[in-house]
Structures are given as C-alpha cells and as structure tokens.
C-alpha cells in the first residue's frame with residue numbers, strides 16, 4: 001500500500017446529529033467520506049463544509065433501492081474501508097401508535113439488516129474492512145416508553161455480535177464494532193430531560209477513537225458502561241415497577 005493511500009469511509013445517516021459530526025471528524029482525521037440521508041439540502045450543506053473529498057448519495061434506508069444506492073456510492077468512491085450504519089429513528093410511544101413502531105423497525109432493523117449485509121459481503125470480497133453499527137444503551141433492556149426503539153437497538157447489537165462471531169470463526173479480515181451511546185444532544189432527544197448528555201461532536205470523537213482502536217464494543221461516553229451494568233443487574237420485579 002503506497003504512503004499516499006487515503007482511507008475512505010461512508011456514514012449512512014449523516015444529515016444531522018451524530019452522523020453529521022462523524023463525517024466531519026473522519027474528514028479531519030484524513031478520511032475521504034461518503035455521506036447519505038434523505039434530506040438533499042442537508043447533504044449539500046455538509047458537503048460544502050467538508051469540501052471536495054466528500055461524496056453524496058441521497059438514500060432512504062427503508063426503500064429497497066437503498067442497496068443499489070449504497071453500491072453506487074461505493075463504486076464512485078472506488079474503494080471503501082469503513083462503513084458506519086448510523087441512520088435511526090426513535091419515538092416516545094407509550095400509547096403504542098403502531099405506525100411509529102413499524103417505522104422504527106423499518107429504519108433501525110430492516111434498513112440496518114439490508115445495508116449491513118451489503119457492507120459485510122463487500123468487505124469479504126474486498127479482503128478487508130470495518131463495519132460499525134450505532135446501537136444504543138437502549139439495547140440492554142426493554143422500555144415501556146419506546147418499546148420498538150429499545151427492541152430495535154437490541155436487534156442491532158445482537159446482530160453485530162453474530163457478525164463478530166462470524167468474522168472470528170471464519171478468520172475474515174473484517175472488524176465489526178458495536179457502539180452504544182447514552183444520551184447525545186441531537187434532534188432525536190430532548191436533552192433537558194436527560195442526564196450525562198454529551199455533544200454530538202464529543203460522541204463522534206469517542207466513536208472515531210473506538211474505530212481506530214478496532215474495538216468490538218464501546219459505550220459513548222465511557223461512563224455509560226456503569227448504567228449498562230446496573231440495567232443488567234436489576235431484577236425484573238424492581239425493573240418492571242420503574
């Protein structure tokens with residue numbers, strides 16, 4: 001590999017929040033970046049900020065065309081080392097509005113599965129690469145206020161664990177990283193009702209550190225590991241009354 005080799009990364013869901021910051025942090029770290037999302041104006045704004053080394057692909061991960069669109073982006077970038085599935089939606093939904101539950105599953109479960117499969121097959125064929133899923137502390141245990149969101153993140157983390165076992169068992173030169181953020185101040189949450197909130201830039205910096213260290217798992221910020229431990233320990237008869 002020549003010394004002028006430039007690493008290339010795709011952030012799926014880069015038009016806002018953590019994804020927006022991830023694209024910027026990766027670009028500053030020397031990556032050529034590909035960015036996706038549904039909002040064209042936001043994609044163009046981010047491209048203007050990053051500059052020439054930024055490839056744009058409009059994409060709705062809930063549509064079957066997303067597969068072809070990701071392939072198209074990879075083709076235009078010529079070769080990609082890192083793919084991050086960051087796209088996600090989450091709703092407070094204690095009234096169980098089924099439309100919100102289904103939309104969450106379509107984005108966080110079906111979209112993730114479609115594009116994780118594409119990324120893994122691409123890296124296998126290429127002989128290497130790094131796939132990252134942005135899960136959540138929500139993956140640890142269900143929650144009455146947003147059942148589909150918590151279940152969808154549990155799916156993502158469990159799927160990533162399956163991929164990690166697959167690459168290890170088959171000795172594939174692919175790294176798979178499961179990122180579990182706690183609260184991050186983005187349009188997805190109301191930060192006034194949250195604790196231990198970090199900024200999207202802080203989250204992105206820590207995620208990129210975990211990627212560079214080729215970690216299998218990372219909590220963002222790190223102290224959320226403690227919350228995960230508590231969530232796993234609390235017995236059902238207490239947890240279900242909370």
Ligand SMILES: NC(=O)c1ccc[n+]([C@@H]2O[C@H](COP(=O)([O-])OP(=O)(O)OC[C@H]3O[C@@H](n4cnc5c(N)ncnc54)[C@H](OP(=O)(O)O)[C@@H]3O)[C@@H](O)[C@H]2O)c1
Pocket residue numbers: 012013014015016017018019036037038039042059060061062086087088089090107134135136137180181182183184185186187188189
């Ligand atoms: N904020 C938190 O506290 C927190 C905590 C734990 C985990 N997370 C996870 O972090 C990830 C990023 O969330 P965020 O907080 O940064 O929220 P955000 O600001 O709302 O960003 C969500 C991103 O996902 C994209 N997206 C949503 N639906 C999409 C679709 N159908 N097709 C393509 N892209 C889609 C959005 O792009 P378009 O709207 O342009 O399509 C946007 O770029 C999510 O997976 C979220 O679950 C967030």
